[in-house]
Amino acid sequence: MSIRSGADLKGQVRLLCDAVVVGTGAGGSIAARELARAGAKVIAVEEGALSTSADFNQREEQMLPLLFQDRGGRTTDDLAIRVLQGRGIGGSTVHNTNLCKRTPDAILELWHERYRVTGMRPSELAPAFERIERDLSVSEIPLAMRNRNNDILRIGTEALGWRGGQLKHNRVGCQGSGFCELGCVYNAKQNALKVVIPEAVLAGADVIADVRAVKILHDSSRVLGLYGEAIDREGRVVAEVTIDAPVVVLSASAVGSAALARASRIPDRYDLIGRRLRMHPGSVVAGRFKDEVCGDKGIPQSYECTEHLSFEEGSDKRVWITTAFAHPIGTASVLPGFGAKHMSMMRSYRHFSVLTAMLHDESMGEVYLAPDGRPALRYQMSRSDCLQLQKGLRACAELLFAAGAEEVVIPATPRVVVKSRRDLDSIDWSFGKPHSVPLTAVHPMGTMPLGDDPRSSVVNSRGEHHQVRGLFVADGSLFPTSIGGPPQISIYSFAQHLSPHIVERLRH
Amino acid sequence: MPLAMSRVSRRTVLRGLGVGLLALGGVATFIRTSGYDLPAHRRGKLRVLDAAQFTILTAIASCVCAADGSDAPSIEETDVVGFVDTFAVSMPGRMRRDLLLFLGVIEHVAPLFAKHATRFTLLPKASQDDVLSALEVHDNGLLRGGFAGLKALLFMGYYRDPKTWSLLNYDGPTIGRAVTP
Numbered sequence A: 001m002s003i004r005s006g007a008d009l010k011g012q013v014r015l016l017c018d019a020v021v022v023g024t025g026a027g028g029s030i031a032a033r034e035l036a037r038a039g040a041k042v043i044a045v046e047e048g049a050l051s052t053s054a055d056f057n058q059r060e061e062q063m064l065p066l067l068f069q070d071r072g073g074r075t076t077d078d079l080a081i082r083v084l085q086g087r088g089i090g091g092s093t094v095h096n097t098n099l100c101k102r103t104p105d106a107i108l109e110l111w112h113e114r115y116r117v118t119g120m121r122p123s124e125l126a127p128a129f130e131r132i133e134r135d136l137s138v139s140e141i142p143l144a145m146r147n148r149n150n151d152i153l154r155i156g157t158e159a160l161g162w163r164g165g166q167l168k169h170n171r172v173g174c175q176g177s178g179f180c181e182l183g184c185v186y187n188a189k190q191n192a193l194k195v196v197i198p199e200a201v202l203a204g205a206d207v208i209a210d211v212r213a214v215k216i217l218h219d220s221s222r223v224l225g226l227y228g229e230a231i232d233r234e235g236r237v238v239a240e241v242t243i244d245a246p247v248v249v250l251s252a253s254a255v256g257s258a259a260l261a262r263a264s265r266i267p268d269r270y271d272l273i274g275r276r277l278r279m280h281p282g283s284v285v286a287g288r289f290k291d292e293v294c295g296d297k298g299i300p301q302s303y304e305c306t307e308h309l310s311f312e313e314g315s316d317k318r319v320w321i322t323t324a325f326a327h328p329i330g331t332a333s334v335l336p337g338f339g340a341k342h343m344s345m346m347r348s349y350r351h352f353s354v355l356t357a358m359l360h361d362e363s364m365g366e367v368y369l370a371p372d373g374r375p376a377l378r379y380q381m382s383r384s385d386c387l388q389l390q391k392g393l394r395a396c397a398e399l400l401f402a403a404g405a406e407e408v409v410i411p412a413t414p415r416v417v418v419k420s421r422r423d424l425d426s427i428d429w430s431f432g433k434p435h436s437v438p439l440t441a442v443h444p445m446g447t448m449p450l451g452d453d454p455r456s457s458v459v460n461s462r463g464e465h466h467q468v469r470g471l472f473v474a475d476g477s478l479f480p481t482s483i484g485g486p487p488q489i490s491i492y493s494f495a496q497h498l499s500p501h502i503v504e505r506l507r508h
Numbered sequence B: 001m002p003l004a005m006s007r008v009s010r011r012t013v014l015r016g017l018g019v020g021l022l023a024l025g026g027v028a029t030f031i032r033t034s035g036y037d038l039p040a041h042r043r044g045k046l047r048v049l050d051a052a053q054f055t056i057l058t059a060i061a062s063c064v065c066a067a068d069g070s071d072a073p074s075i076e077e078t079d080v081v082g083f084v085d086t087f088a089v090s091m092p093g094r095m096r097r098d099l100l101l102f103l104g105v106i107e108h109v110a111p112l113f114a115k116h117a118t119r120f121t122l123l124p125k126a127s128q129d130d131v132l133s134a135l136e137v138h139d140n141g142l143l144r145g146g147f148a149g150l151k152a153l154l155f156m157g158y159y160r161d162p163k164t165w166s167l168l169n170y171d172g173p174t175i176g177r178a179v180t181p
Ligand SMILES: Cc1cc2nc3c(=O)[nH]c(=O)nc-3n(C[C@H](O)[C@H](O)[C@H](O)COP(=O)(O)OP(=O)(O)OC[C@H]3O[C@@H](n4cnc5c(N)ncnc54)[C@H](O)[C@@H]3O)c2cc1C
Pocket: A022, A023, A024, A025, A026, A027, A028, A045, A046, A047, A048, A084, A085, A086, A087, A088, A089, A090, A091, A092, A093, A095, A096, A097, A098, A099, A100, A101, A181, A211, A212, A213, A214, A251, A252, A253, A254, A256, A257, A260, A442, A443, A444, A474, A475, A476, A477, A485, A486, A487, A488, A489, A491
């Protein structure tokens, strides 16, 4: 795969093309591929580096800073929620856990009815979903590859008579090493890095790593191009890059795209850019089992419990439960306390089964610019979402007991240890809120939503800005609401679905 | 370990206790940098931390990564503080600044939370534990979150070391060996 590095550029560089794509994750890779396949001269810039399976080494302390934004330290500005996002060719698809679900039909219908999104009802999107699922070899995770942590979730779900099921993924040749969140050494992930970007390059896209987009060039009514900085491995600016182009596609994620639009002063009459940030924040509950669980081995997530998840608007069932297991550093940072007591808990590492309750959130945060110009996030969890979180934590505890856990540890501060299912009734769950339980969000979305009403959307249903001709969005920013589940297939597919409109713009 | 604060969020936080304390701690760090000595093998070798910051972080790490048994390696054997010093080199600028500022808060301000008038590094270990426990449950979210971030960084320094993995029965990377289910 021939990808250039901005680190090799010097001085002032001026380039010319038909379309610039910013970011090379789920959305950007597809946009670059489809535009190149349509014969357009495309340049895709990516602020992170190109890292491949040869660079991944399954070491948390080295892969976190290499593959994640802010070296793995991104949080909301009140430090309550850790926000994990990718940085590098392939974006967040490089280190995600490969779960594949389509956007729920009910969500697409809601967007159609409430948010005036046209052309994206389930039947209209079906061809894009099918196409992406074929391209990424999406299949059901083989039952034989379900590890014990996931089997515990299945056992608990079935014992309680709750709704649940096996998940789908985009892996081929998976060895079950369990290191998905640190990049796949075995190159088994059928993601943007392995599949889509090489196809884009093959079709003629010029993909440049280590170039950070700084400003969209525009005159308030149309796009003129992009200004960026080429950076070396130490983050030093080595060149200034100006790209003249009539089309810019923002695919820098729901955080990066909104921050770039704000930094570029893109017209925003209704003050919508960066607002309505949703993230699926979630927390974890650990069950200690007599026998080893070894949650760090095998495919990390293969089963889900959807008993507490409904996509109806205003539903009080807004919790998606699946497994969550981390390697030692990730586990240590989530467990409460410190010192000898913390270490004693760590010794149960192999005996823990860990579940996560992720919120189909209604709370709306904001992406804004920090004084240093970098993206920053503000997110206050609403009371209703806090209640959902509490419900989710309790449901995880119930599942773990139903599957035979000897005790359940909720990593609140101070920690909550529960000895039996009966004891769950006597717990005051109000500790389930930001700053009291560790919260993580891996699905930022919704900061530049689409729809045909400019008062409630930033781009139209074709993905183009309502006012600035040639400015498109093709990433997680597009969602008008949370989707309540893993978003990658939605993002890849929306980019696939919207690409013909971008091509169309190039022709007219 | 980000303590990122925008102008607006700083304003929000100023309403509470947080930034006042952070600022105090920061100022105090600049004023009181005497009386901190680096071990000989560290002199001239640190990349981000100065002598005071190294001493404070070492004291915090001794509490956070304290062992529960003699089989656990020490923070010196795992070079936890040396790791953080190197890691901080490539941290985004504002995070690095916040990290260093927070060390000042722990040294000069946090002892007050546990009713100690002495700076953190001069307290006996048990009192240092009390101070960190008070910080961990402090009403102010920034202080709480800041400590959680610092803890995560120290645990990264500790549990990255293969010497700690046998405590957890963790096999480590699968590269170069058969993947066992
Ligand atoms: C740990 C983890 C596990 C996950 N697991 C799953 C899963 O199992 N299933 C699922 O569906 N989803 C999962 N996700 C989420 C999924 O990967 C993301 O939602 C999806 O990749 C987002 O696509 P995107 O195109 O919006 O952004 P990304 O894929 O994040 O790509 C954005 C790219 O833009 C680049 N960029 C940002 N700013 C700039 C700039 N100024 N200039 C140039 N480039 C820039 C970034 O470096 C990045 O490479 C997971 C995420 C994480 C973090």
